Amino acid sequence: MDKFLTFTIAGLSTAAIYAIAASGLVVTYTTSGIFNFAHGAFGMLAAFAYWQVNQGWGVPVVPSVILVVFVMAPLFGAAVERGIMRGIEGASEVVKIVVTVSLMVALLGIANVIWPPDVARPVPPFFAGKTVEVAGVAVPYSRILTMAIAIGVAIGLRLVLRRTRLGVAMRAIVDDRDLLRLNGGRPGRTAMLAWARGAGLAAVSGVLIASEQTLSAITLTLLVINAYAVAVVGRLRSLPGAFLGAVILGLAESYATGYVNASTALGPVSLQNIRTAIPAVMLFVVILVQPEARLRAHSIDRSRAPARPASQSTAIWGGIALVVVAAAVGALLSAPDLNLVQKGFGFALITLSLVPLTGYAGQISLAQMTFTGIGALAMATWGATGSPIGVAIAVVLCAVVGGVVALPALRLSGIYLALATAAFALFCSSMVFGQAEIMPGGSVQVPSLSIGGFEISNDYRQLVLFAVAFALLANLLVMLRRNAWGRRVTAMKDSPVACATLGLNLTSTKVGVFALSAAIAGLGGALAGRTFIADDFGLTNSLPITMLAVVGGIGSVAGAFVGGLLLGTIPIASTIFAANAIGIFRFVSLPVGNVLSVTPGLMGISLGREPDGAAPQMAAGYRAVGDSVPSLAVTGLGAVVLWAVTKAGMIPKWSFFAAAVVFVVCMVPLLPIVFSPPQTDGPEPRRAAGGLWVLLCVVVAAVIPWADVIASNGWRVLGIGVFAFLAVRVAVGVLGVMPEAMQPREAPSPDELGLDRPLTRADALDAGRMIGLDEQEMPAGAALSSTASGSTT
């Protein structure tokens, strides 16, 4: 009985912490519609801040708690709302998720920089760990305090929401934001207050956990992931539901620790790891019993990438160019850089798997690395000799698993789908990749592919293999996107209810997309030809994949490539800058490498401003090149010349880098103007002068011995950047014409056409083009009138 009582009290105490954390999640979600994945990171930061104030600066306990919980955390929460979250109001669910995930990653990086983890930071327990005897069980006062705080939070929130004007306003936002505004309410201010309160609650849970155990950034951040499951019990909106969920999870974890033995087994499956998997299982089960989400009739969200899908010929030529460039650049790289770039291409394959799923179909997955892991394991098991049969089995297996996982997810959308896939990832981490029988020693070596005796035995071949695989798959995806299936998928994204009304089968479409996506991710694992550790396949590694895919621009295959390459090449950048740790390149005494480690997070956050990702912006600048044959020819010729002189050792690597940068950012985008046909209206560009100038800039960049002129890597990169920037500015001046891509351009989303002014025929044609209709698919006369309107994309 003692034992039962102890476990119950411990469980309730854990439940109290979960309940406080979950109510913070609920408060922010209901008022802003944003599920804050960074909630745990807020709590973690607060715990460190408390340590800093209390232990570091020696402020007594009570003022420290007040300072952290009632001043610092709410200010931080309000700042986050004002600075980041307000920007993504109305954005798609994917962008919302990615922004909060990025925030989590960035905060983890920042905490590691401010409080290096190699020092012990004891947070003394409240009441100095004193206990009181309750029915023969020693119960610490701190535990009673925790439960009392939870009850206080419950009552307090109830009163605030029901009895105060602010609470009414908060509930009004949930019901109808626009109506509230019409009635003179200020949703923005209310949301800010809600975020402040949410951060305060996160701080309470963080400080309580930290006082119960040790201060560790990652542990603190991830423990609160358990609160996701708790919040879902209340459908992310109900506080009593969240409290109920907290009690269930707290007790379940406590009893599982108490009563499940290592020897307990369910058939062949050891239940030893069940304790770890409980939050995932609970999350999954709760989501399954959720009532079906209503089909959305419409949504105007800004993430609808207006970029037209690439044409097949663009995809083919792009694929060939990718393989050629990969082969050429790969031959120039040093061995360690080659390895990193090769891995970046591998990641690009995995981010590519999100293009059909997220980009085309608008579904979310936070479990891509899990599928990669399944593919890797399948390859190691059935393709031990590197045989392509192993790859085939891996792909099929992943497709099947992906389809099966999709089945329960069919009914879900948005945040629930994201959480369901997160649960799947967590579950596999502990019950599949965490099993010693499946991954002995916690790692798996994926054999290198061997095709008819030709073995992918080094990084260079691996790089080319990835490039070829990416090019083929990207072409496949473009093909799918442009045929009936692709239109059905995008239609489902735009308006599920319309699709259903038209009699389209949403079920098979969704399952198909999931299976395709899982198969591509699995292929990424099967082809990797390297050693993975179990943790590579965890949720914490799937999050950056999704994040960078969206940063790159999820709507297009090019975006996936940018995202994947970012994953692979950031380590290179941090290697280049690492040498600057002591030099001038110090930023508030932070080595540049550390700053780079938070870069991906910051890039993700910047999505709040540019929800379409980087690739469409970049693509716009280079699209014109594809339409101009002389420009293409010069681009290709220039690339070959640059490569050849470098390969021949005529110019050093750094000069190649500088020349390549100037070539890519200055020369290539301006070529279409240089070679443009005579203008019918507007000023004629000074073609010869402009062309000579950009050529001169590239040559100068290639001739300057950068490595000798500037000793420090960091300053050298900066110098090259400045040189390229000046080159392009002057070039534009010389030409006298601003290229279209550089002009600020307001491209209205097709959804919004006709809302602000009468819809013209040109608008309709433009809109048709934006959603990917070919010329022949448009009403007659399209080509003619669009040329006349002069607004070709």
Next chain:
Amino acid sequence: MNSRSTLAVIVVTTIAVIAGACGASGGSKDQSEGGGSSTTAKATSTSSEWGDLPTPCGKGDFKVKADEAGTGADKLYLGVANDRGAEIRPGLNKELWDASQAFAGWCNAQGGIGGLQIELVDLDGKLFQVEAAMSRACTGVFAMVGGGYVQDQMEFSGKDGSDFHKCKLIDIPAFAVSVEKGMSNGQVQPIPNPQNKEPEQWIMDFKSQYPQESKKNIAVVGDLPALETVHQQFNAAVKAVGGIEQLSPLVYPPTGMADWTPLAQKVIDSGATSVYWIGEPSNASSLLAKLKEQGWKGVVLSETNNYDPILFSAGPAAAQGTVLRLAVHPLEEAAKWPAIEQYQKNLEKYVPGGKQAALGLQSTSAWLLFATAAKACGEKNKGVIDRTCVLQQAAAQKDWTGGGTHVPTTPGHTTPPECGMLMVVKDGKFTRLYPEIGGKNDDGAGFHCPPDSIATVPGDFKAAAVDPSRPI
């Protein structure tokens, strides 16, 4: 990318230290050897020796075998494997790099090895970029010395430009973690720690020091396959020693728990009077605090990775009485052991603010072993140093103590050393528990060396990355 916030990996770091620091102790038998003298000798190490080891460094006209020289034959280009650039764990095992820099500074000041200056090549694997670091090693270094990766199975990528064996590299590491690395060839560990063997000394001594508490033991293991290997080694040693009842082991999530009380309660309910802990010191301190809170009076035994101030994260009182094993001389007793004192002084001189830790000592021993072997090679082969010769000379060392840094070992052997000692936490400090210096079972250097006390761990260990075509 950096954001990979891999918790579990963190825990794998545990193993690095466990595996590394602990194996220790070796062919002790009659330990009258150097150790005895060093106990008293307060010979403040001049630069002509390291502890009781005559310096392997000095002037000369050695050359590196041309096709094995790495970056160039003008110097000895030596790579140091480490993970200190890991974004999720900045400074991870930084002591390896610090110790290597300090040693290189000391050795180069005397003229290098046979006149060849040591040029360190930083092989920072950042936890996840081991393959990239190995590709730097492949063409850039003569040998890898004094380092180690937490995920050292990644050294065997199977690819031409980065695989340890395909690059024909050699390694004298500070430690090895995985079965792949720990039982591979092409390397000589100064303190061998193959995963299929386990010294019994520390179990014996634990039993003799805590005859009551040790009777019922429960293992508390982090839920990670890699930690399970360490658990198996422990089990083998306990079975060989006998007389200890092993209760059904407990498992915890290595990422931590919101509340450690249920686990503590489980330990208490099992009736265990002692706990064997496998995992990170921060988690250990959380459990220890809860065990104390619930009034448990038993003893916790743990691996060398908990020889870390992080163990006091939940306050010094929680860690009171925790026992751990060491195979190096404790840093706390630097005044007694010239080699330890020299390590500290040298570190202060060449790497001000450098990190002192058990792995730093193991790294230093690896460097001394390499330098000694390289010197012997050069003298034997008319001044030419080559990889195979260096490994063979290193493996030929007997009763190797790294100048009195650690227990005597036989580096070339596939068995761990038999010697070791136990430390205990007292009032927030690590202090010697057994053997007492000059007391019973002291081998003269503060270690206990029971003869023929190596247990064999069952299992097939096929994962070992052995290249049969290599001579050693």
